[in-house]
Amino acid sequence: MADVNPVLLDEQLCFSIYSASKKFNHFYQSALAPFGLTYPQYIAMLVLWEKAPLTVHQLGERLELDSGTLTPLLKRLEKQGWVTRVRSQTDERQVLIHLTEMATTKRDEVYSRIGQCQTLLGMSSEEIDSMMTELVTVKQQLDTVSNDRLITKEVDRVN
């Protein structure tokens, strides 16, 4: 353990991203307060507004969330009148998430609100594209290294 470099918080990309993620969530959650949507609820609605109905599994694939997170989240969305949860007729294991009339009605109001937020942020599409491209690269790397279930052994081997 002779040649070890210190790990400084301010130099960690992970923390920069972690911190930005929390700020974004807070930003949109505030902006959507009039609709009573939390950030995860909002992105779930985004997916459903693109295409509904979807099964819990399909929704989870888009959001990268599992049923342990989605089941209670969707129950809250149902209680607040955004969606209905219906057991599939053709496959009783599946639960189909449908939009309510209220959700369809409010869609454009939410879209509009988000559009205004994006304007406020004042980022050019070039800036946004550039960041998203870089993020895709990082995420691919993280997936590759993580899905490689050898991560523990790989790291140990470097020792």
Added chain:
Amino acid sequence: MADVNPVLLDEQLCFSIYSASKKFNHFYQSALAPFGLTYPQYIAMLVLWEKAPLTVHQLGERLELDSGTLTPLLKRLEKQGWVTRVRSQTDERQVLIHLTEMATTKRDEVYSRIGQCQTLLGMSSEEIDSMMTELVTVKQQLDTVSNDRLITKEVDRVN
């Protein structure tokens, strides 16, 4: 509500960041499994390894977390032997977080492990610097727009 643009999940920078953040947390949490540290616990240790003792408040400023999150997190770190929580003599309102001997001993092992993870990710310092610079800009914008408590009114005014 005539001229509303659809909001597509895959075009949202916030989701890209949110998703990357979760992947990073999972990546480091796996890598640190031998130490039993979660990601938030790990970044708390990073700060304390830079400078300890710190009050809960000082730690929270660095991590952008409040006592509602930190108090239970620090109790878990204490239970696992990484830190001690000591009521300040000079100001009884404050709780000082000290490193244990074990934490000091294990510091370089953790630093080394993280260094290996960074190597596995294979990003150049230029790539990392570029992303972090862009993230700083986004975060500043989010802070500016959020701290501006007029956000709701501003947005409404656009209507």
Added chain:
DNA sequence: GACAATTTAATTGTATACAATACATTGGAA
């Protein structure tokens, strides 16, 4: 020097995340 305003942690309540488990259903193999 009393005391209201402020500061600091802790607590409470709600909402994610996610691993692990349980459970029902389904589709296919024997």
Added chain:
DNA sequence: TTCCAATGTATTGTATACAATTAAATTGTC
């Protein structure tokens, strides 16, 4: 046809996050 592995959802348990409240200690002001 019967059984079994796979699939899809729900549940359980642990650990964040964070707003709001409480409680204790300190400070500024007269």
